[in-house]
Structures are given as structure tokens and as C-alpha cells.
Amino acid sequence: MKRLTSYIFAPNPTIQNLLQDAASPKIGREYLIAYCNELVKVLNKDVKKLQSLEWALQMSCINTFRRIISLRSEKLSKFSTISLLWKLVRQQLEKLPPDLSVAFFEEIHHLIKGMRGQSGIYDELRYPQYMDYEGREAAILRSEQLDEMAKKSDSYVKKYLTGLEDEVVQKRIENKKRILKHFKAEEKDWLNYKWHLANVIRNSEQLRSLVQLTQAEIEAIDEAKKFALPFGITPYYVSLMDYEPDRRHDHAIRAQVIPPMNYVAVLAQKADSIDLSCDFMLERATSPVDLVTRRYPNIAILKPYNTCSQICVYCQRNWEIDDVLFPRALASRKKILQAIEWLKAHPSVTEVLVTGGDPLIMNDQRIEFVLSQLAQLKNIERIRIGSRAPVVLPFRITDKLMEVIAKYHQPGRREVALVTHFEHPYEISPESMHAVQQFRTRGMSVYNQTVYTIENSRKFELVALRKYLRLIGVDPYYTFNTKGKEETKSYRVPLARLQQEVKEEARLFPGLVRTDEPVYNVPRLGKNYVRAEQHHHLLSILPDGKRVYEFHPWEKNLSLADSFVDVDVPIYDYLNELERRGENIEDYKTIWYYF
The missing domain is CATH 3.20.20.70 (Aldolase class I)
Incomplete structure (x- = not known):
């Protein structure tokens, strides 16, 4: 716990020192709000040290920190962040909440980094070359920069398949044939929406005869049926699923209709209401x-x-x-x-x-x-x-x-x-x-x-x-x-x-x-x-x-x-x-x- 406490205050030891000097969380709040106010004054006077975007982020972090330690926030959220920070500084381990996790420390660490202008967001970014030029030369350099941005974003977009691509279309034709064979149906049935409504898949046994399912998927569907939770998938939508259950491409489709076990568990507890x-x-x-x-x-x-x-x-x-x-x-x-x-x-x-x-x-x-x-x-x-x-x-x-x-x-x-x-x-x-x-x-x-x-x-x-x-x-x-x-x-x-x-x-x-x-x-x-x-x-x-x-x-x-x-x-x-x-x-x- 001492290591994690040092981690969150490392970007700005002053905050830790002020909390250490405070006789109570209430006094600690007063010290830190005064400190935040002083930081804002300094930032509004000195505009040369920080790049404008980092300055704006620093101001945002200070205002956010000031808000989360405020008495109003404490009352609305029914939790005192300042009290927890005060206890951490004193290593009052027996008084720490049982659900305290690394997630809390990461939030505070990044917030304090931002308050010091040390977010690191802009550290590896070079100042745009076109800013040193004017006219057509600047426009050409700016266009080249935009080309690079577009290429980078496009490389991400291309990772995600659509059902319009030839390989996916062909795969789904095979899926359709397999589903029609299972139901002893024909192409004309497939094009008839009433056939799909009459053959909605309603349990894991039906679904696993059409696509492969993991054991977790089978158990979740079975539990959902056991507690009479709504479950159903059209044959057409099943055809959008990949036959293999690895969810590499069809993760969103399976997740849309196959409930996870924790979903079933929560609703099962609420079955009567x-x-x-x-x-x-x-x-x-x-x-x-x-x-x-x-x-x-x-x-x-x-x-x-x-x-x-x-x-x-x-x-x-x-x-x-x-x-x-x-x-x-x-x-x-x-x-x-x-x-x-x-x-x-x-x-x-x-x-x-x-x-x-x-x-x-x-x-x-x-x-x-x-x-x-x-x-x-x-x-x-x-x-x-x-x-x-x-x-x-x-x-x-x-x-x-x-x-x-x-x-x-x-x-x-x-x-x-x-x-x-x-x-x-x-x-x-x-x-x-x-x-x-x-x-x-x-x-x-x-x-x-x-x-x-x-x-x-x-x-x-x-x-x-x-x-x-x-x-x-x-x-x-x-x-x-x-x-x-x-x-x-x-x-x-x-x-x-x-x-x-x-x-x-x-x-x-x-x-x-x-x-x-x-x-x-x-x-x-x-x-x-x-x-x-x-x-x-x-x-x-x-x-x-x-x-x-x-x-x-x-x-x-x-x-x-x-x-x-x-x-x-x-x-x-x-x-x-x-x-x-x-x-x-x-x-x-x-x-x-x-x-």
C-alpha cells in the first residue's frame, strides 16, 4: 500500500505533504483548495513555460481535482475522496475501504500528473513543420501532415470487416445453406420473413446445431431459459455469425443475443420483481x-x-x-x-x-x-x-x-x-x-x-x-x-x-x-x-x-x-x-x- 501511495503522489509531492500536515481531512481539504487556487493564479500569470494545449489540460485537471475534493461533491456522491487520500498518506490501513483497488490509484495518479502539466500527451509530438511557413508552401506541408493522419486512421478502420466484403458474403452463403439444410427448407423459405419468425432459435440445443458454441455460451443460454429470461435469434441473424466460436469477427453479433453468465445471474435474482x-x-x-x-x-x-x-x-x-x-x-x-x-x-x-x-x-x-x-x-x-x-x-x-x-x-x-x-x-x-x-x-x-x-x-x-x-x-x-x-x-x-x-x-x-x-x-x-x-x-x-x-x-x-x-x-x-x-x-x- 505504501508503494501505491507513493505512486499516486510522485508527480506532485506537495499534495502529499499538505495532507500530511493536515490534522484532519477537513483541514486537508482547505489546504488543497488553497493550493489549487494558487496554482491557477500562477498559471494565469505565466504563459511561456507551457504549450497552450498542455496549459488547458493542466487547468482542467486542477478544476477537476478541486471539484472532487469539494464538500458538495462529497455529499452528492456519498463518498469522501479527500478522507481516503488523507488516510492513505497516514497509512491507516485498517481504516481503508475493502474495495480499494489499483483502479483508484491510477485515476488519482493521472489526475495529479495532469495538475503538474505532466500528462505526457504531447511529449513525443513534434511541432508541425507547416507552422514555420506561409502561403502555398505551408499549405503543401499541411496537406502532407493531413495525409499521414488519414493513413493512420484508415489503417485502424480497415481492421474491421463488413458483411459487404466478398469473403464474408461467401462465408454467409455457406452459413445459409447449412441452416436451410438443418431446417429442411429451401431458398424461397429464406426469403420469406414469416419462415424466419416461425423458426426463431430459442435454446442452446438449436443454436449449437447451427454454429459452434463455447461451454460458457451454452451454460448462459441454458440458465437464461431456466429462469424464463427472454431469448431468441432469427435464422438470418445466426447466418451472420461465424461457425467457429472464437468471436474474432462476430463478437458484437454473438454478444448482442447470447447473454453472459453475470447478466443471467443478476436477472435471476430479480426474477420476482x-x-x-x-x-x-x-x-x-x-x-x-x-x-x-x-x-x-x-x-x-x-x-x-x-x-x-x-x-x-x-x-x-x-x-x-x-x-x-x-x-x-x-x-x-x-x-x-x-x-x-x-x-x-x-x-x-x-x-x-x-x-x-x-x-x-x-x-x-x-x-x-x-x-x-x-x-x-x-x-x-x-x-x-x-x-x-x-x-x-x-x-x-x-x-x-x-x-x-x-x-x-x-x-x-x-x-x-x-x-x-x-x-x-x-x-x-x-x-x-x-x-x-x-x-x-x-x-x-x-x-x-x-x-x-x-x-x-x-x-x-x-x-x-x-x-x-x-x-x-x-x-x-x-x-x-x-x-x-x-x-x-x-x-x-x-x-x-x-x-x-x-x-x-x-x-x-x-x-x-x-x-x-x-x-x-x-x-x-x-x-x-x-x-x-x-x-x-x-x-x-x-x-x-x-x-x-x-x-x-x-x-x-x-x-x-x-x-x-x-x-x-x-x-x-x-x-x-x-x-x-x-x-x-x-x-x-x-x-x-x-x-
Whole structure:
């Protein structure tokens, strides 16, 4: 413990000395805040010693440190960072928290390094040569520098395969043949979405007859079934999996539908109250009437169908879904009409997101009924359909269905748009591209919402997804930080990694490619934009290295609303998992300085 304590204070022994001199954590806080204030004064006077970017980072680290040792942060996070640091300096080992880990020491070490202007981020970077020139000569040198940046980023993007590449297309043709042979089916069956719905894979025995599974995958699926947790995969989506279980390329696809054991264990404990304990977004508190959710002034959600053709493990609404293609998931006409009446009575709602579940799994007649009822409301100028069908069941997007949907898309009067959910470039296929183009060729926009998980968070992995989505006709719309649900812990990525991705990876590509907004979904309130620090603050660092954040409501500056405090996953643990997967952690070294 003494070695770790020396490690965190090594970049700035003054902090350790001040804590040593303090008779209590309270006095230690006063000493350190005074010290931080003095540092800021010095930095604002002397601008010659530090390069401007390092100066800005140093100021950010000082402000962050000052905030996490503040009394306000202590009360909001229910933890005292200053008390822990004070005890560490005194080596009061018996008073240290039992969950104290290396992750905490790494956080404090990097923060203190940053406070001294020693982040090391810019140490190996040479000052751009073009800055010493003017005119055309400067432009040529700058262009050469940009070429190098583009080559480097492109080398990362090329690591990630898509389903449009010849070798992958051929592999999936073989997968399809194997699946059809198993079901004693024909090509015409494969093209019929009803055949896929009738043959959804519902247990490990079925799945292992189509692709190889690890023992851990088999056990997790079996346990999920034992506790009646929703599980199902369409034959088409199985065809996107590689036959071998090494998850080299299909890791995101398998992780999307095969639950990890810790997910099953958590939900098994909540089996009797899953509908209450798993409502992370507190939708009960934002549903003014059955089937409707409203968090914003001009848009509401309508949920006429409460299941899907397959189940995503980290689904926001897993607490509402009983099972894949649950027979009683379809809302009655009476319930739908009651929801429509509510929308009619609230003319400020001009846009409706029809989602669920997956509404496109309903039959054409019921889809027609829902759309026709919405189209009768004069206040509705946009109907958004939320569906994963293009990704998991592209054959559902038939010409007949498109005739139904397209007639309600009336430029100048009413827009109909599709919002889908691709997670990884490996999900993109000729079939999903065709489904997307069914909408695009009829003048309707297609958008994508991505959940940022461990499965798509490697360097430039999300950039690859954006790039190929644009090429098949999909506009990136939102990237959601994985919700802090206990059961999806193994999917979560630190907020700092999402901020890093936006600044250091997405920013290198054209604006039309990086149109998605990174957000954190605040329970009950809605989306918090995380691109800028002004909408959230780092409050504290817990003994196990988890950061505690305060998120501001979207209506800040417009009306009064409470902020929301949430706990992230440790950066140190995340980096260890990336390293286990073969990543070079040096590529992620700036992650500590995104607050």
C-alpha cells in the first residue's frame, strides 16, 4: 500500500505533504483548495513555460481535482475522496475501504500528473513543420501532415470487416445453406420473413446445431431459459455469425443475443420483481397513458407491440418484454385508439416514435391501422418508426409493406422516417442494404442509433460503422452510452472513452459521416449530451476506481429539474479488458483526461 501511495503522489509531492500536515481531512481539504487556487493564479500569470494545449489540460485537471475534493461533491456522491487520500498518506490501513483497488490509484495518479502539466500527451509530438511557413508552401506541408493522419486512421478502420466484403458474403452463403439444410427448407423459405419468425432459435440445443458454441455460451443460454429470461435469434441473424466460436469477427453479433453468465445471474435474482427493478429509464413515471411515453415537449413514444423477432441482451425495455414473439404482446385496438386520443388531445406533440418492441413485426394490416390513425391527427408532422428489422430480419421489408408505409410519407405535409439499430460493421450485409434502400428510394430517411458497448469501442471501430452505414444509406443519429444497469455491467464502457472517441477518432472524418450525437440517457428526464463538459461534471472517484458523475437535465436554463448522479465503470478495468482482447493500451492513453 505504501508503494501505491507513493505512486499516486510522485508527480506532485506537495499534495502529499499538505495532507500530511493536515490534522484532519477537513483541514486537508482547505489546504488543497488553497493550493489549487494558487496554482491557477500562477498559471494565469505565466504563459511561456507551457504549450497552450498542455496549459488547458493542466487547468482542467486542477478544476477537476478541486471539484472532487469539494464538500458538495462529497455529499452528492456519498463518498469522501479527500478522507481516503488523507488516510492513505497516514497509512491507516485498517481504516481503508475493502474495495480499494489499483483502479483508484491510477485515476488519482493521472489526475495529479495532469495538475503538474505532466500528462505526457504531447511529449513525443513534434511541432508541425507547416507552422514555420506561409502561403502555398505551408499549405503543401499541411496537406502532407493531413495525409499521414488519414493513413493512420484508415489503417485502424480497415481492421474491421463488413458483411459487404466478398469473403464474408461467401462465408454467409455457406452459413445459409447449412441452416436451410438443418431446417429442411429451401431458398424461397429464406426469403420469406414469416419462415424466419416461425423458426426463431430459442435454446442452446438449436443454436449449437447451427454454429459452434463455447461451454460458457451454452451454460448462459441454458440458465437464461431456466429462469424464463427472454431469448431468441432469427435464422438470418445466426447466418451472420461465424461457425467457429472464437468471436474474432462476430463478437458484437454473438454478444448482442447470447447473454453472459453475470447478466443471467443478476436477472435471476430479480426474477420476482424484474418489471420493477429493471425499469432503468423510469418509464412508469413518464407514461401519461398506456402505450405512450413522453419526455420532451414535441415528441412522444407510441408502443403498440411489446416484443421483437429476437432479443437484444442490453435492451432498455427488457423489463417489459416477456419473451421473443410473445403471443400477447400486441396491444388491442381499443388501447391503441385510447393512446391516439391522448395524442390528439395534446397538439404540442408533433412527432411520434412508433416503437416497442419492434412494430414492423406486426402484420401489414396492423401497421396500416396504426399509421392511418396517426395520419388523421393534424398535429402530427412526423412519424418515426423504430425497428431493427433491417438488421435482424431484412426480408420483412417487403414491397407490400413499403406500399403501406410510403403512402403516409407526404413531402410538405408529413414525413415518415425509419430509425434502426446497427451495432457493428459486421452486421451490415447486402440484405440489410437492400432493406434500407427500400426506404431511401421512396424518399424516406433512415437513421441509426448505436449503443456504445465493449463490443464496438475499440479504436476507430465506431468510425468504421459510421462509414459503411453512410454508404448503404443510413445516417448516424445517436450514440448512447450504455445504461448503468447492473445486469449489463460487462457491456459497459467508461464515459471518458465515448468522449475520447468523439474527439480523437470521429472528428478526423467528414461531417456527413459523424452526424451522430453522443448521449447519456438520464432516467425519467431523457438525453444528456456528453460532447461538452458543461452538461455533466465529474464528482468523485470511488475506491474501486469508478467515477461518479452528475448529469444535468436537458431543460437546464429553461426550467427547474433535478440533476442525476450515476456511477460509471472503472477506466482501469476497461483498459485491462481491451488488453485481454489484444489491444495496445498505449493507443488509449489520453482517456484519463476526459472528464
